Amino acid sequence: MTIGIDKIGFATSQYVLQMKDLAQARNQEPEKFSQGLMLDALSITPVTDDIISLATDAAASILDQEDLATIDMVILATESSVDQSKAGAVYVHQLLGIQPFARAIEMKEACYAATAGLDYAKLHIEKHPKSRVLVIASDIAKYGINSSGEPTQGAGAVAMLVTAEPRILSFNDDNLAQTRDIYDFWRPNYSSTPFVDGMFSTKQYLDCLKTTWSEYQKRQETDLSSFDAFCFHLPFPKLALKGLNKIMDKSLEDSVKTRLQDNFDHSIQYSRLVGNIYTGSLYLGLLSLLENSTTLKAGDKIGFFSYGSGAVCEIFSANLVEGYEKMLHKDRLDDLNQRQVISVEQYEQLFYEDITLDDEGNTDFNSYQTGAFYLESIQGHKRIYKGKMK
Structure with missing residues (x-):
């Protein structure tokens, strides 16, 4: 029996900051970013896009009804967690409509955790060959304005369906x-x-x-x-x-x-x-x-x-x-080019917008461009997400 990645999907924000614009605003030579870091652009998230919405968008892009009916474990790897107790995987499980008798957990060890998630998924499928495990890596890299790490920010999620007899690659x-x-x-x-x-x-x-x-x-x-x-x-x-x-x-x-x-x-x-x-x-x-x-x-x-x-x-x-090539999306560069280009001023407003709650723990957000899933509001300190599978 072989075990590996059967499907893989990706989601990022709908806004993008060009590195040449950031370089100009920070009085740096553009080559410092384009050659020194080998970066050309950064995905920037508004407050309504977080690791839950990105993770759900990434997974929704690859899953079908059979997957939703048979996935028995959801693993979300992140270092941008939205809750110190409740696993982000629980939100994703509900938003996607995965069958209820599934395990949902969150993993953390900086940028390594998704690999641990794949290791765990592999062990689970070795024991239960008919299982399907959804492993999602979702993060928003965020640093201070004018900090040394500012040029290495970004946001996105990669979703991987791990199965026996996979159609992309075998571990x-x-x-x-x-x-x-x-x-x-x-x-x-x-x-x-x-x-x-x-x-x-x-x-x-x-x-x-x-x-x-x-x-x-x-x-x-x-x-x-x-x-x-x-x-x-x-x-x-x-x-x-x-x-x-x-x-x-x-x-x-x-x-x-x-x-x-x-x-x-x-x-x-x-x-x-x-x-x-x-x-x-x-x-x-x-x-x-x-x-x-x-x-x-x-x-x-x-x-x-x-x-x-x-x-x-x-x-x-x-x-x-x-046949691995049949499981891929060859127009992804075109998709990335559809993001809305924003100025440095707009980036600073979007990326550093704070969540301000009233005395009852409520807030509503401005409307921003997002994927199919998004954070609509916080009510009584509870995060309210909107969106549905296509």
Whole structure:
């Protein structure tokens, strides 16, 4: 029995900020963002778009009635949680109309949690082969105005349906994780924006990759020549490029290096236009690779490096299955180009709008462009969402 990703979908906000406009407003050279970070645009969310609406939109884009009737577990991975107690997966389960006898949980470990969610889903299906597990990575990367992290913001959700006999890719049993207790990026409960030690975080990302890859090679008796592509966590694409170069063995044949570099370029196309989506960044890279590469074929092996600050990382692999291309959406770049371009002033108004409640815990929101699902209001401290499956 093979287990893996049967369907994969993506959702982001309806507003986009061009990096050249942010550079001008912050008195920076545009190349600092377009080349130094390899970012061209950022998705910006209004207050009515949060991790619940984005997650539900992403899942709704791929699920059918049979899925809704048979999914028995919903896992939402996020570091942008809207509630310290109630799992975001519970909201998503209800909004989608998934059958009631399903488990719904939320997972957290910075940007790594979606990988843990996939691991859990795989174990569940090994025990229950007819099960379908919905794993969603949904986040809004948010930093202070004029902060060092401001150019690496973004928003989006990636939804993955995990099943036996999947139609996109099958997981291999080669996962290797590493944990380090460090402070490279963290957000205490009392802060709405994270604390970041940027240089330290970059070094930890690269060192975790290097040391985990070295151990992975020993245990699996392999090297990069056995991979057709390698996907990385993408806080910003330039860091992932440094990661690829870090593990690129100089002894590799030029054809292997070219293949890996070309597919890496395909894997960052969406992230360049969306920005950092935390838990979903690695899997947005996978989606971008699959929908833009013209050389991949069934049986090809893809490597993955998942990293979450704090820190936990994991390297694993999967193989594409026959007919995977039929499960993809080839017009996604056109969809991204339909977002409304906003000015820096509009971005600051949208992205930093506070939720203000009255004495009874109520508020209504202004009307903004959103996907099919959105946060309509808060009533008695309860979040009220609107939207329905097509």
